[in-house]
Amino acid sequence: MTILLLTAVLILAAASLMLQRSVPAIISFAMMMFLLGIYYIGLDAKMLGLFQIFVYTGGIVVLMLFGVTIIGVEFPQARKRPWAAASALLVFILLSVLFYRTLPVLKMAADKPTEEIHLFAAGFSDVVILFALIGSSLLYGTVKMAGMLGAKRGSKSHQSGDKRREDV
Amino acid sequence: MFSIEMFFAIGLFTIGLYGVSSGRDFLRIFFSLEMLLNAVIMMLATTAHHLGMTENIVLAYMVMILATLEAAAGVLIFAVTNKITGAVIPDEIEREELS
Missing domain, CATH: 1.20.5 (Single alpha-helices involved in coiled-coils or other helix-helix interfaces)
Structure with missing residues (x-):
């Protein structure tokens, strides 16, 4: 279920950048944020999930609608940059390698018992x-x-x- | 499961990075910036849940507040730039127009 949800998030994220019309792009962006909120609620971070839904699906999408009033219904054509996709792919590979290399350290840090309870601000x-x-x-x-x-x-x-x- | 969820977060970060570096119109750059910040929030929430790093949730709230402020500042920068130069794509702006 979580994987399906996250796959839908990635598809909607790509769609909001690829669609040529601005209103469907905004709708897919809002749906993406809503699904992320649902994902956080599923992770037991209910408050974060509700914040995500209210702030992003509510507030920020309305701010983006203000941008739509300036841009218009269709996105304008911009100069193509073929290196953008290549550099993003390179960053994806680099981040994945970095994550898999630091995974044991992360798990070790998580397993270590905390000796003293301290305030968030102290650390x-x-x-x-x-x-x-x-x-x-x-x-x-x-x-x-x-x-x-x-x-x-x-x-x-x-x-x-x-x-x-x-x-x- | 943790690795797969982190993999999706890295994927979202990559899509956002592609959107910013492809430099299309302002609106899609805002979308991409929000995606970048949301990927970070997603990573923080995932590590908080699976690895028990509960303080990461507080950091996630902070990133969310920054993302909101960034969106407000970004839309206003877009509005001002559009008012001065009439541009909706960053490529259209010339340095002399803004000075």
Whole structure:
């Protein structure tokens, strides 16, 4: 069952990139995220699964719909890059080899009994700081871009107002 | 089972990488970026379940929050770039237009 679910995830992921029409591509992207949420629920990570369904299938797909309003129904034709597939395949092989080589170490680390229970932040405080830094810079970028977009719209409406006044 | 699930996660990462490096329109680049981050979340959730590394779930939540912020920033960058240059493909943008 899990394998079927994950195969469907990969097929939908490839379809969302290969489809030439934007709305079916978005639908397959949303379905992919939904199936991933179901997979997480199956892994006993119910909260993560529900977050996945609400955030991705709900929030991010709506954000992507905003992109569809700019792009249109059909995706535009772009220059072909034949090396992209080759490099992705190379990365796939490299990652697979790396994973199979580190698998015994991973299993050994998992089997090792934990001597003391510690807080997540005690072991991962550096990671938390790093995530906070990246998150705050992304938030800053979002606010800055929103400001830029507002200023651009303001100047455009100002220009069109001037033009109308000149016509009158 | 763990190896097979990780194999699927690597597959999802590869599809995302192909989408980013093939450099089509902005929307499909966003799809690919989300796939890359989701492959990481999938790996974290799988290791948490099969290897008992429960702290990975917290990391998965953090990556999810970053993915959400990245999508918001990305769509706004797309909107601003489209407003300035009228481009929907990264190849169409010329450096002079943005400066």
